Amino acid sequence: MTRLAQTAGLTDVQTEILHTVRAFVNKEIVPHAQALEHSDTYPREIVDGMRALGLFGLMIPEEYGGLGESLLTYALVVEEIARGWMSISGVINTHFIVAYMLRQHGTPEQRQHYLPRMATGEVRGAFSMSEPDLGSDVAAIKTRARRDGDHYVVDGTKMWLTNGGTSNLIALLARTDEGAEKPHRNLTAFLVDKPEGYGEVTPGLTIPGKIEKMGYKGVDTTEAIFSGFRIPADRVLGGVPGHGFAHMMDGIEVGRVNVSARACGIALRAFELAIEYAQQRSTFGKPIAEHQAISFKLAEMATKVEAAHLMMVNAARLKDSGERNDVSAGMAKLIASEYCAEVTQEAFRIHGGYGYSTEYEIERLMREAPFLLIGEGTSEIQKTIISRGLLREYRSRS
DSSP states (O other): OOOSSOOTTOOHHHHHHHHHHHHHIIIIIHHHHHHHHHTTOOOHHHHHHHHHHTGGGTTSOGGGTSOOOOHHHHHHHHHHHHHHOHHHHHHHHHHHHHHHHHHHHOOHHHHHHHHHHHHHTSSOEEEEOOOTTTTTOGGGOOOEEEEETTEEEEEEEEEEEETTTTOSEEEEEEEOOOOOSSGGGGEEEEEEEOOSSSEEEETTEEEOOBOOOSSOOSSOEEEEEEEEEEEEGGGBTTSOTTOHHHHHHHHHHHHHHHHHHHHHHHHHHHHHHHHHHHHHOEETTEEGGGSHHHHHHHHHHHHHHHHHHHHHHHHHHHHHHTOOOHHHHHHHHHHHHHHHHHHHHHHHHHHGGGGGSTTSHHHHHHHHGGGGGTTTSOHHHHHHHHHHHHHHHTOOOO
16 A cells, blocks of 8 residues: 555656645745735745646647646646645646636637736746636626627626636637527637726726635635626637637536546645654553544545545546546546535544644645535535436436
8 A cells, every 4th residue: 555646557747746846836836825824925935836847838839839648647646736735736727727728628829828827837827717706607697798890898797716817818718699588698708908906997997905705725616797898709719709618618517627636636635644743642551542532533534535536537548548537537526625624624523623724735725625515616516516427328218
């Protein structure tokens, strides 16, 4: 039995990348995460270090200056980063989704314009689909983009933009009038260039400020208010309006693998903290790890960490193979996020009263884990996706 969350069949390049990232996490993230998180400070030096490692271009093709790696490689890198501090993985996740959407659906001109600068981290992406009263009903989006000559005019309010202030490119989903009967056929994805910062950053676009959150601190989460914002028609992703729903759902699908990887990273870190503490803390004359009540907890936690990791890896490999992975990604996201919450809480219990102290890392993980239960779709949404897929594959022939 090796250590948990090992992945079989990796190439030498993948192994070297993970070794480098793990060393970076242990040296540059783990020692500083607690202080940065408690002060809600944007981790600029860590982000600069990730740029130097080439992580912003991990999945961008080599022809555009990226590393051209697979979704599996990216997911394993995210798992390592989230093990150090989950917020750091948020800095690159929405950037990655936007780069992926450009790679898959952008026009040749759009890919050439953005991807080389995204690979270096000069251009950093944010993903804008949610709205204040939207929830998971994406087809009910109210933000509108009205065609006006060679521009569109956008009006509406968007919510929950990770990197909303620190990004300079937003993938925006808005309603356009395509005359389609099905609501989702009237949605278009736009590529919105903007300066970094807060307030009215450019005419017609306001980023009000950071939303205060229970956890997931350090990374900025914002609203975006569009009021008469003009965007050139050539900034429609793919060049043809009306395909935004499919583009965004493709991005969300890989985003669910990312969230699964984040959950795996947090769960692994919570287990590491728990098993270390259980061997140091003694009661009734022996380490608490030797009490059956605790040893059984550790066994269950380790099994959940391993199961979540394997399902995440399977979902990533399916996507890389070109197979449809909506069900496997939904299953991975469901089990990884639920197990992450369970493992983190058990680690918290093993720490006893010390787990409630802000001096101990488990306190931070207890506030970070719940985010993964709702990010990229709640567990209930995942169950809906999974059940629809199962009914599709196991349709009754009677």
